[in-house]
Amino acid sequence: MQIIARETLIGKRIAKLDAPEKASGKTRYIHDLDLPGQLYGKILRSGRVHAKILRIDTSKAKALPGVHAVITAADVPWQRPIGVARDHLPLKTDRVRSPRDEIAAVAAQSEEIAQAALRLIEVEYEDLPVLTDPLDALAPDAPLIHPEPHGADGGTEHLKPGAPVAYSGRPDNLAMTFDYEQGDVARGEADSDLVVEDTFRLHYVTHCCMGVSGIIAEFDSSGNLTMYSNTQVPFLHKREFAEILGMDPARIRIIQPPIGGGFGSKLDIYPFEPICVFLARATGRPVKLVFSREEEFLASPTRQPVILKLRSGCRRDGTLTFRAVETIHDNGAYTSWGATTPFVMMQTVSSLYRVPHCSYHTKAVYTNNPYAGSFRGYGNLQATFAVESHMDRMADALGIDPLEFRLKNAQDPGEVTPQGMQFKTCGLKECLKSAAELGDYQAKRRAYAALQAEPGRFKRGVGLASMLHVGGGAKIYPSDGCGTILKMDDFGAVTLITGASEIGQGSETVLAQLVCEELGLPLSAVRVVNNDTEITPWDVGVHASRTTFIGGNSAIGAARKARAKILDAAAKQTGLPAQALDLRAGQIVEERSGNPLLSLAKLIRSLHFSDKAELVMTTHYYEPPSHHQDRQFKGDVSAAYAWASQVVEVEVDTETGAVRLLKVSGAHDVGRVLNRLGIEGQIEGGIVMGQGYALTEELIVEQGRIRNPAFRDYKLVTAPEIPEIAVRFVETLDGEGPQGAKGVGEAPAICIAAATANAIENATGVRILALPFTPEKVYRALREER
Amino acid sequence: MSPKREIAFTLNGVPTRASVSPELSALALIREVLGLTGTKLGCGEGECGACTILVDGRSVNSCLMFALDCEGRSLVTIEGLAADPLGARIEQAFVEAGAVQCGFCTPGMVVQAHNLLTAHPHPTREQIRRGIEGNLCRCTGYFKIVEAIERAAGAQE
Ligand code: FES
Ligand code: FES
Numbered sequence: 031m032q033i034i035a036r037e038t039l040i041g042k043r044i045a046k047l048d049a050p051e052k053a054s055g056k057t058r059y060i061h062d063l064d065l066p067g068q069l070y071g072k073i074l075r076s077g078r079v080h081a082k083i084l085r086i087d088t089s090k091a092k093a094l095p096g097v098h099a100v101i102t103a104a105d106v107p108w109q110r111p112i113g114v115a116r117d118h119l120p121l122k123t124d125r126v127r128s129p130r131d132e133i134a135a136v137a138a139q140s141e142e143i144a145q146a147a148l149r150l151i152e153v154e155y156e157d158l159p160v161l162t163d164p165l166d167a168l169a170p171d172a173p174l175i176h177p178e179p180h181g182a183d184g185g186t187e188h189l190k191p192g193a194p195v196a197y198s199g200r201p202d203n204l205a206m207t208f209d210y211e212q213g214d215v216a217r218g219e220a221d222s223d224l225v226v227e228d229t230f231r232l233h234y235v236t237h238c239c240m241g242v243s244g245i246i247a248e249f250d251s252s253g254n255l256t257m258y259s260n261t262q263v264p265f266l267h268k269r270e271f272a273e274i275l276g277m278d279p280a281r282i283r284i285i286q287p288p289i290g291g292g293f294g295s296k297l298d299i300y301p302f303e304p305i306c307v308f309l310a311r312a313t314g315r316p317v318k319l320v321f322s323r324e325e326e327f328l329a330s331p332t333r334q335p336v337i338l339k340l341r342s343g344c345r346r347d348g349t350l351t352f353r354a355v356e357t358i359h360d361n362g363a364y365t366s367w368g369a370t371t372p373f374v375m376m377q378t379v380s381s382l383y384r385v386p387h388c389s390y391h392t393k394a395v396y397t398n399n400p401y402a403g404s405f406r407g408y409g410n411l412q413a414t415f416a417v418e419s420h421m422d423r424m425a426d427a428l429g430i431d432p433l434e435f436r437l438k439n440a441q442d443p444g445e446v447t448p449q450g451m452q453f454k455t456c457g458l459k460e461c462l463k464s465a466a467e468l469g470d471y472q473a474k475r476r477a478y479a480a481l482q483a484e485p486g487r488f489k490r491g492v493g494l495a496s497m498l499h500v501g502g503g504a505k506i507y508p509s510d511g512c513g514t515i516l517k518m519d520d521f522g523a524v525t526l527i528t529g530a531s532e533i534g535q536g537s538e539t540v541l542a543q544l545v546c547e548e549l550g551l552p553l554s555a556v557r558v559v560n561n562d563t564e565i566t567p568w569d570v571g572v573h574a575s576r577t578t579f580i581g582g583n584s585a586i587g588a589a590r591k592a593r594a595k596i597l598d599a600a601a602k603q604t605g606l607p608a609q610a611l612d613l614r615a616g617q618i619v620e621e622r623s624g625n626p627l628l629s630l631a632k633l634i635r636s637l638h639f640s641d642k643a644e645l646v647m648t649t650h651y652y653e654p655p656s657h658h659q660d661r662q663f664k665g666d667v668s669a670a671y672a673w674a675s676q677v678v679e680v681e682v683d684t685e686t687g688a689v690r691l692l693k694v695s696g697a698h699d700v701g702r703v704l705n706r707l708g709i710e711g712q713i714e715g716g717i718v719m720g721q722g723y724a725l726t727e728e729l730i731v732e733q734g735r736i737r738n739p740a741f742r743d744y745k746l747v748t749a750p751e752i753p754e755i756a757v758r759f760v761e762t763l764d765g766e767g768p769q770g771a772k773g774v775g776e777a778p779a780i781c782i783a784a785a786t787a788n789a790i791e792n793a794t795g796v797r798i799l800a801l802p803f804t805p806e807k808v809y810r811a812l813r814e815e816r
Numbered sequence: 817m818s819p820k821r822e823i824a825f826t827l828n829g830v831p832t833r834a835s836v837s838p839e840l841s842a843l844a845l846i847r848e849v850l851g852l853t854g855t856k857l858g859c860g861e862g863e864c865g866a867c868t869i870l871v872d873g874r875s876v877n878s879c880l881m882f883a884l885d886c887e888g889r890s891l892v893t894i895e896g897l898a899a900d901p902l903g904a905r906i907e908q909a910f911v912e913a914g915a916v917q918c919g920f921c922t923p924g925m926v927v928q929a930h931n932l933l934t935a936h937p938h939p940t941r942e943q944i945r946r947g948i949e950g951n952l953c954r955c956t957g958y959f960k961i962v963e964a965i966e967r968a969a970g971a972q973e
Binding site: 043045046048049050051052053054055056057058059061062237238239240241242288289290291292293322323533534535536707708710711714715716717718719740741742746747748749750752755 | 847853854855856857858859860861863864866893894895897898907908910911912913914915916917918919920921922923926942944945946948949950951952953954955956957958959960961962
């Protein structure tokens, strides 16, 4: 008899389950799907920054052969506002607040005809004063962007539960405010030997998913709606769509084809989605609406731009005393998730390091600019940029090595922060030491600093930054849970039906791995079904780096129930106690010896085809042990927290201002590595996204208009520019995490800009407070300094 | 709309005819007229490489090429690449190296890698990075794509 040893897939390099389909071009994204009888939808946008709509005439467009419907707000008087503050009507009624604003939409037999019909729509506007500076928009006499309540019934009762304060219809341009206090900042300041203050400016960047936004909507003859959608949050959208459309949520089904990149961009409902549904309803035909790349730049969300004033203090011995933050968030014309980034920003301000006294205040201000959504890192790139710039400034002012300064103030496991976060595991100190060692930080920093004043065109520098981010979900909704249905067939194969969506991050593969681990099966025995709300159980969605953690725990729960059922049955058949049995390589084996006793497939069949027929089919719902924040923003919102430190090394061309990223050395507390190949991919991709944020990417917005809506002028990092990287994993084995793992999706992008700022300072002696570090900006900063 | 013209070309080794209007791109011909959706539209402006195909053995951004110019030429798309030993090796290497995340850039990358390895069977890392310069990827940071191409080159012996 062949002895079967216990094997594990955890920590191995596992190729993604969906990779072969994708590498051979067989995967069908939304852009590749067509339904029989499908029409093509297109949207007419205002092109005006701020204007009244005086007249819309669609008669010529309607008369064009091949056009099935032309709709404006007048055709959907029952439409309800969308967005985080419910301040955004999909089709605009009386005024437009931004050039991307939707005026009318067409469904036609072909894209060309739809496009031609758009050109035939006549709109008359009366321009209104434009507000593109949030500080101007705050002035007491500023014109209002949202002068009256909107939507079918106006009022404020439709505001999302949990939203802090939202003021649609207020007498000023405030969209939201956030106010957090801990301790007594004045006392902290009085205790300080050193106080520094700066104002940081963070710019617009956008997701640039390689697959543009798109949707197909279809009604069946009973009025049930099916949407093929790229959303990251299908179950929340079911409910929200029902509200917007005035439908019963039970009649809405969302199918998610594989998605060409998400990064947070698909976390909200945008006007094109309900508009496509309106068109499908108006025509009785399936309608497909896909953006052009230009439209993707103009009308999809951005990262939140922020003006951030930070005041920080410490004592001579390097102990932090207080931190006070005031930010202005340019809310743009409508409110999406960008306005709520303070939830995450204040965590970094209050809890990345130990600070006794802290205050955080944000005003999100309506303007006629683009509006920001959620974007990988969710405000944390912005907050970390400021906080970690100050950590270096203070260390230098005190003459303490910046690594020692951070270590002195770093969190430890067991800490409960004044904001209420509980760090059951915390690898920050190890991350700091590891990253510094990998990047040879201390020696290089001293050496480069000594060379600052020397002659020479090219200067090198190293910079260090750390981050804290939720790693065990984030309880911002009443539930942060995920459901799993697991069924086994008569041949011992598993179908894992999970609420957790795959958006390219590799969660499907990790979930399959976790199930294999419990059931002793090879990866090839598991199929994952994760993209149809009619089939899959509930899940909050892909955000907050939560899928591996929450979906993983849910999958493990279902697999353990199946395992118990199998082992019970096997115990009866073999006469051995269940604890003496194990599942390995598709066999029931004796745990101690590894002797195979029975094939799993055979056992399942014997259960199924018996007089007491039974199937191995289980369900599990996992809800993490985290808590909502209270009204003061205090509470332990995540079941685990992820940590990381990164050291970057740059070379600055002092004659042109060009900054080259030479090397990134990162250490990440990921709890535990589940799929080494997958986690490396997440970290590498995140680092380069951070590089783009720091150095090359900028959505240029002038007077409310986006000036560079094309890859030609919006510079994504390309292959020749990527740095050398070295990554170390710090495995803190989180007690609540699936096999000890924490979420990691957002973490790697967070520190790069902050560390780069510190590196440029080390190279040149010049601190730059605004991003991105383009040659022009760096050149100017170097000149001003001299 | 301008009158259509009939053209003849080879697509993935199969002699093919299609009737196309002058403004149609080769990409639209492949995706919409012939129904092969493996080649992606990322920008339509020659800036992202998602639409890369081989025309007479050289890589081309098919969104910038007119369908009419396909007349008499041999086109190979991602769908045709698996039949070629080098193509199959590259696809395999992309899977094994973890070079695929959302996968939207992948077909274009694979075709571009084929072009590169045909011209330089043993490229340096620098040559690989330069070779895929025109192909954007938002997910991977390119590291594992470069590794996959190195791996495919190494498996070439
Ligand atoms: S679609 Fe052709 S280069 Fe982008
Ligand atoms: S894998 Fe998503 S763009 Fe490359």
